[in-house]
Amino acid sequence: MSGLDGPVTGIAVLPVPGMAELRPGDDLAAEILRCAPELADGDVLVVTSKAVSKVEGRLIATSADPAEREQARQQAISDETVRVIARRGPLRIVETRHGLVMAAAGVDASNVADGEIALLPVDPDGSARRLRAEIAERTGRQVAVVVSDSMGRPWRHGIADVAIGVAGLAAVQDRRGERDRYGNLLEMTEVAVADELAAAADLVKGKLAGIPVAVVRGLDTGGYADDGRGAAAPPCRPRWS
Amino acid sequence: MSGLDGPVTGIAVLPVPGMAELRPGDDLAAEILRCAPELADGDVLVVTSKAVSKVEGRLIATSADPAEREQARQQAISDETVRVIARRGPLRIVETRHGLVMAAAGVDASNVADGEIALLPVDPDGSARRLRAEIAERTGRQVAVVVSDSMGRPWRHGIADVAIGVAGLAAVQDRRGERDRYGNLLEMTEVAVADELAAAADLVKGKLAGIPVAVVRGLDTGGYADDGRGAAAPPCRPRWS
Numbered sequence: 001m002s003g004l005d006g007p008v009t010g011i012a013v014l015p016v017p018g019m020a021e022l023r024p025g026d027d028l029a030a031e032i033l034r035c036a037p038e039l040a041d042g043d044v045l046v047v048t049s050k051a052v053s054k055v056e057g058r059l060i061a062t063s064a065d066p067a068e069r070e071q072a073r074q075q076a077i078s079d080e081t082v083r084v085i086a087r088r089g090p091l092r093i094v095e096t097r098h099g100l101v102m103a104a105a106g107v108d109a110s111n112v113a114d115g116e117i118a119l120l121p122v123d124p125d126g127s128a129r130r131l132r133a134e135i136a137e138r139t140g141r142q143v144a145v146v147v148s149d150s151m152g153r154p155w156r157h158g159i160a161d162v163a164i165g166v167a168g169l170a171a172v173q174d175r176r177g178e179r180d181r182y183g184n185l186l187e188m189t190e191v192a193v194a195d196e197l198a199a200a201a202d203l204v205k206g207k208l209a210g211i212p213v214a215v216v217r218g219l220d221t222g223g224y225a226d227d228g229r230g231a232a233a234p235p236c237r238p239r240w241s
Numbered sequence: 242m243s244g245l246d247g248p249v250t251g252i253a254v255l256p257v258p259g260m261a262e263l264r265p266g267d268d269l270a271a272e273i274l275r276c277a278p279e280l281a282d283g284d285v286l287v288v289t290s291k292a293v294s295k296v297e298g299r300l301i302a303t304s305a306d307p308a309e310r311e312q313a314r315q316q317a318i319s320d321e322t323v324r325v326i327a328r329r330g331p332l333r334i335v336e337t338r339h340g341l342v343m344a345a346a347g348v349d350a351s352n353v354a355d356g357e358i359a360l361l362p363v364d365p366d367g368s369a370r371r372l373r374a375e376i377a378e379r380t381g382r383q384v385a386v387v388v389s390d391s392m393g394r395p396w397r398h399g400i401a402d403v404a405i406g407v408a409g410l411a412a413v414q415d416r417r418g419e420r421d422r423y424g425n426l427l428e429m430t431e432v433a434v435a436d437e438l439a440a441a442a443d444l445v446k447g448k449l450a451g452i453p454v455a456v457v458r459g460l461d462t463g464g465y466a467d468d469g470r471g472a473a474a475p476p477c478r479p480r481w482s
Contacts (some may be wrong), residue, residue: 196441
């Protein structure tokens with residue numbers, strides 16, 4: 001029997017529509033639970049970093065004047081940067097204070113109000129842990145949380161969502177030392193599960209639809225009792241030199 | 242009402258277990274249809290490149306002797322390479338004849354029999370188109386096909402699946418020029434939908450379980466009547482210099 005019928009062996013990726021516009025100080029957990037009251041044990045909640053940035057007040061007020069806004073954006077990128085990796089015209093690929101390597105340090109003027117610019121959360125793993133704890137406290141349910149952001153990839157076209165914060169599951173699943181069904185030793189198989197979850201969630205969220213949260217249901221997340229090590233451990237350092 | 246109840250607004254990602262070991266010349270479409278007879282219009286079939294390589298005979302017979310096998314693997318990598326991008330010890334990051342930049346040119350000795358090494362399909366977009374056509378011919382159903390492979394990502398830990406061949410959907414969805422709900426112009430939003438589909442499918446396939454195919458159901462793939470431009474167009478050239 002295939003996974004297409006019979007007992008559900010696959011996963012569901014479900015958007016959480018209907019969330020209100022978020023502002024600094026808002027209760028993100030409450031708003032998610034209002035729109036997704038059916039959250040269940042083992043669900044993975046994937047939250048766009050922009051939503052986290054908004055409630056955490058990681059917004060910079062700028063002039064509505066395009067030139068001034070761009071100047072403020074460039075200054076914010078500089079402030080968030082610890083190292084410039086590459087430049088192409090006005091575009092900077094940088095390492096952020098989180099150890100993330102990405103365009104414009106994650107500083108972004110989309111899906112925010114005119115006259116505002118969003119920065120990434122200060123500590124995305126901490127944001128994920130707090131949200132997970134708040135949901136457990138209010139509902140008794142143990143979910144995992146992934147804070148996602150869109151990134152370009154060197155050598156690939158297009159952007160895809162990856163995990164910048166994780167709580168309650170292993171960001172990278174280490175299968176090294178295990179054997180495939182032919183007996184071959186797996187050497188390179190550290191799977192970036194949290195990144196794949198973020199990518200899956202992006203298929204139903206969408207930047208234009210304004211849906212910042214999705215739920216992945218049915219994945220065996222390993223039954224973490226604790227938060228796990230987060231997305232920052234092991235640090236996202238270069239694998240290629 | 243949230244996406245977690247009521248009408249299904251999300252997607253399902255379903256493994257296709259039970260497939261037989263594939264050998265050169267085998268009928269991949271027939272084997273998939275045997276194990277996933279419920280394939281429906283609009284489904285996205287995500288097939289691990291290894292399965293395609295096997296039926297297309299992209300296997301090299303090697304000695305079972307580890308040293309000789311490694312020598313054959315290194316030779317195969319050289320043969321598949323048009324340009325070496327980076328080296329770290331014995332590891333080569335290269336550009337393949339497809340224009341893909343990846344470790345070891347996709348040459349892989351996992352999930353193949355002892356004494357064999359797998360190369361990537363010669364033309365993964367062509368493989369995807371053929372499989373799509375065969376399924377349409379035999380069932381009358383219009384599915385999209387993604388041929389996936391695992392890749393490391395510079396500056397990120399772990400591997401994630403991406404699309405190396407695509408038929409029946411847009412590999413990259415170009416949203417540039419559209420506006421978010423705040424009226425901000427989207428500048429960077431070319432979304433690598435096929436890569437996100439490959440990543441989602443990997444969550445239920447798994448290298449150790451030996452499940453090479455998954456179905457993504459419920460995604461609006463844009464109702465392609467034709468194959469589309471594939472994963473190789475636009476070519477996967479460096480975005481960062």
